[in-house]
């Protein structure tokens with residue numbers, strides 16, 4: 100197997116190639132004056148007869164990166180790879196897993212149709228927003244979702260101390276994950292109810308119960324933080340209930356716009372996450388987990 104990666108992902112890709120003991124080749128790219136992009140794999144000749152692991156983060160600059168990803172897949176097909184495993188740590192367009200409003204595109208399904216057409220055989224991704232939807236639309240692609248909640252939470256609990264700490268799901272979509280985590284970790288948990296206005300994106304959070312006053316330390320757990328709207332509203336609600344120490348653990352820290360400002364104003368003390376996207380709050384690198392998976396399940 101060989102590993103192929105875009106230049107902007109060199110650091111993480113080389114770490115993974117070392118862990119797997121396989122060669123790694125870069126994808127170069129250029130941008131034309133009209134904004135179009137072009138991918139090139141200088142060592143494309145070495146693809147023939149090999150299985151390829153393509154490690155291609157699509158965030159940030161998602162739309163341009165996706166175009167480069169499609170072109171890279173086209174090159175890898177042209178040079179006759181035996182098979183293509185695609186590692187996308189944060190899966191793009193995954194929140195659009197249904198037509199929320201009449202006439203909207205089901206863009207998650209479209210992404211998967213494109214990857215099917217480009218002969219991706221395995222899709223490895225970390226904590227997809229909705230695993231069932233990803234599998235439903237995956238066609239011939241074998242989807243391998245890596246769930247890092249447990250690993251992340253273990254680290255966070257070591258860092259913040261586990262005395263009288265409880266886990267919080269900021270919405271019902273995360274409630275099952277959080278209840279399973281709480282059971283494994285031996286903590287209490289609470290699921291909040293989130294309502295998002297589909298036109299404005301505005302979030303409202305309801306708590307529904309009063310929190311036992313012995314529990315003053317919470318970790319809010321989510322798959323991703325984008326605008327920070329969800330977590331900051333959840334923190335405000337918890338603060339009002341007298342919870343002093345609020346920590347945040349999320350797998351994908353996109354932190355768009357003024358997310359950090361919102362989070363700190365809402366009273367969150369610290370943020371912890373993984374390196375599925377570049378950010379300053381990484382406590383867990385995904386490459387070790389990907390390497391473990393390959394060493395266990397697949398002959399590289």
Ligand code: R5P
Nearest residue numbers: 321323324325326327328329
């Ligand atoms: C949504 O249902 C997800 O699980 C996250 O809660 C959401 O994507 C976070 O987005 P934001 O930070 O913009 O509220």
